[in-house]
Amino acid sequence: MSNAFEITEQCSGNQFRCEPGQSVLKAMEQQGLKCVPVGCRGGGCGFCKITVLSGDYECGKMSRVHVPPESRACGDVLACRIYPLSDLTIECRPRELAESDKQQTKTTSMR
């Protein structure tokens, strides 16, 4: 559709279209891309954390544990809970890198 926004994920170079009102994660999933990991899709688990580098968007409710207000202000948000208002450039760092500087859920002993 003509009024869809263009989302660019910087690490993978993937680009996909996102309809107004559609979450960035859902748009990515619908187009068969995997540049952002998919978790609960409900703002609860923090699996799809990204950084928005440029563009405007609205946020739905997200777990405060994964997105405290200061992170939200820096554009560190969950892809399942952001709805673009313009084209967006996002970055999804590989989990291992993201985990090295942030406490994250993991289960190393099970692997």
Add this chain to the structure above:
Amino acid sequence: MKKGVMRPGHVQIRVLDLEEAVKHYTDLMGLIETDRDDQGRVYLKAWSEVDKFSVILREADEPGCDFMGFKVVDEASLVQLEKDLVEFGVAVEQVAEGELKDCGRRARFQVPSGHTFELYADKLYTGKWGVNNVNPEAWPRGLTGMKAVRFDHCLFYGPELAATYDIFVNVLGFHLAEQVLADDGTRIAQFLTVSMKEHDIAFIHHEEPGKFHHASFHLETWEDVLRAADLISMTDTSIDIGPTRHGLTHGKTIYFFDPSGNRNEVFCGGDYTYPDHKPVTWQAEQLGKAIFYHDRVLNERFMTVLT
């Protein structure tokens, strides 16, 4: 049930948006709203349950599970269990009668995995929803969605499984129905029961304490599980995996998420256990098959996506 702990009684789940959650647990899952309280919590039950509620939803800015409660047979058992917990070195907090509406006093404690549990003896007996107790019909009409039959169990992720096992088995009288053992003999999953069910509560080892993997609800048949899957698609609900079968318990299952990202399961079937049964063991090297019997491969989401 040898120490008087009878069955899972309730679970309090935190949700980001209360009304969205109520719609999910009622319209989709088929639970029945039975009350609300002045803290804004919503009380729900599945139709075959005899007490007033089994699920409490509380709006919060972080989803997850506040606590799970087990019903004990009577006040005398509750008093004894409290003594046994304290003697074992577990701190017990008293929650007054009525803090949850129409529920008696609760003895609350935390186990080393980081999860909070409660024991209580009394809750308002409202009977099964929509059917009489005399000459009852087979099932009530007017149920919606998946028509969940009962709240069945929870799976929690956390550390210190051995110390948690000691409390559940040695103090509370649970027995180990199934387990997953690592090569070195360390138990990395424990399925514990006070009934003939393969699990009334389960734990999987995880470094971060107090994490909630899922709350599970029982359905009658495989056809009902498939129908649940249809409803998940019809409502565009976030699916995790299934329909499939577990190796552990051999239950037939589907996993999905509530609108705040808390995982739910509906399942049917599964093995049974008696206290004289030796635990069923799965080896960690077969973990994929133990969790997902058909795929025989773990998806990362099952191990890491938690609230």
